Amino acid sequence: MKIHDDHMYHGAALTQVAEHPQFTAINAFKNNADTSRCGFLVNHDIGIYLKYATKKTKTFGEFVFTFTSTNIAEIDALSKKADKTFIVFVCVQAKEICCIRRTELQSLIAKRRAARGHDEDIYAVLVTVPSGKSCRVYMNYPGERKRSLGQVIVPRKRFPNAIFE
Numbered sequence: 001m002k003i004h005d006d007h008m009y010h011g012a013a014l015t016q017v018a019e020h021p022q023f024t025a026i027n028a029f030k031n032n033a034d035t036s037r038c039g040f041l042v043n044h045d046i047g048i049y050l051k052y053a054t055k056k057t058k059t060f061g062e063f064v065f066t067f068t069s070t071n072i073a074e075i076d077a078l079s080k081k082a083d084k085t086f087i088v089f090v091c092v093q094a095k096e097i098c099c100i101r102r103t104e105l106q107s108l109i110a111k112r113r114a115a116r117g118h119d120e121d122i123y124a125v126l127v128t129v130p131s132g133k134s135c136r137v138y139m140n141y142p143g144e145r146k147r148s149l150g151q152v153i154v155p156r157k158r159f160p161n162a163i164f165e
Helices: 007-020 068-079 100-118
Strands: 027-033 034-042 044-053 063-070 082-091 096-101 122-128 135-138 153-156
Touching: 007 027, 007 034, 007 044, 007 082, 007 096, 027 068, 044 063, 044 068, 063 068, 063 082, 063 096, 063 153, 068 082, 068 100, 082 100, 082 135, 096 100, 096 135, 096 153, 100 122, 100 135
Parallel strands: 044 082
Antiparallel strands: 027 034, 034 044, 063 122, 082 096, 122 135, 135 153
């Protein structure tokens, strides 16, 4: 079987989940007849949706994670099968994994939608991993650089513990 990049990068996060003392099972999420490449059910009641970025941008040092309407629909479907759902960002170059709750992603998208005045086909979520500090997760204000629409500050130790709490 061929190895794809997502197998390797998602594997970093899945290994940490599997090593957690409260871990019992993990299954690929099946949405209708389709098996997700990003969504997983942990312990049968926790949804995780994995995204990875290999390098940060040269200009602002951000890891860029794109969410299409298909990704968002898959996350919504996953949340219907899980008591709680998390978005897991694998920042490869920084060798860090950051996670936020689905509700935090929804809040960022809602702020972007309100600032833009309408839905977009693709949403870019930005993650920074400042040295010695917590991760920052945010979206940019439409049409402007260096202006974010809110920010979620995520302690580096949040993952994987938060998904089991």
